[in-house]
Amino acid sequence: MSDSTRGTTLADLERRVAERRAGPAYGDDALIVCDRLVRIFTADGVEVQALQGLDLLVREGELTALVGASGSGKSTLMNILAGLDVPTAGAARVAGRDLLTMDAGARLRYRRDVVGFVRQQTARNLLPYLTAAQNVALPMQLRGGTKRARKAERVRELLAMLDVAECRDRLPHRMSGGQQQRVAIAVALANAPSVLLADEPTGELDSATGEQVFAAFRRANEELGTTIVIVTHDRAVAGEVRRAVAVRDGRTSSEVLRRTEVDAEGRESMVAREYATLDRAGRLQLPAEYTEALGMEHRVLLELEPDHIAVRPDDDGS
């Protein structure tokens, strides 16, 4: 028994549990909450755990990139957040909607009103026989309740903001890949969703065009305040955002936060800091290069210092 637990009475423990229950719930102030999310697929009798207890909080107004190798579970997470797939266990909430318990009607309304979705395949985001303006107007028509003049105005505003006003009357096949993706962002924003999700939106584009599309996401985030989550396997793309969360083996493992600092001469520079994710159970994933450098395997020694926790190799030798 450690010094801190020695002398703890049952009454103390009961009080602590009561205090914890009375406190705010996990992710109380977040727009997107994933709490120990699990998704298991079964194919030909073989189980694949695509998400293995993933925790993620996204606050309103954030622009977040989810980065990870192929097969790490990014698309699975995206499909769940988009309301296209249902998790096996855990909890997922977006803008107050519980993604596990929604019935078919609520799921349809969720996909129409709460989230906007941009896919990697440029050709799948737009209807080929409608112009850019008609594509953007369509979600408003399907929802109903928007006056014709207001619809036309919103189409104009969105296309101008995303720098594709000149594509207004063009069919998708007469637009470049980058223009198609920017029109697709306008379509996804048409019904003013709480969250805009994008799965590898620059995957089919060259890097210069990809940057333009990324700039369009940033503009939507800054000008409309829309919360945006973008999945990418491209680390360079992830460098364009203030928050990049790494997904590894179906869990969030680390994240990089960037902020602008101004020095004494007034010069601005971007400062990046990398953090490890501490999950709800207190688990931490140590980077392989760190553990390998110190020959850490199987078990490590932990020591609580006044301002940090030290992790040391096992020196027992047995």
Ligand SMILES: Nc1ncnc2c1ncn2[C@@H]1O[C@H](COP(=O)(O)OP(=O)(O)OP(=O)(O)O)[C@@H](O)[C@H]1O
């Ligand atoms: N419908 C499915 N049936 C069976 N296994 C699946 C299914 N969807 C995904 N998986 C598996 O789940 C794991 C995670 O896949 P996911 O597509 O989420 O990864 P990803 O990080 O998005 O990869 P990529 O960048 O290649 O799309 C993989 O092992 C994949 O094979």
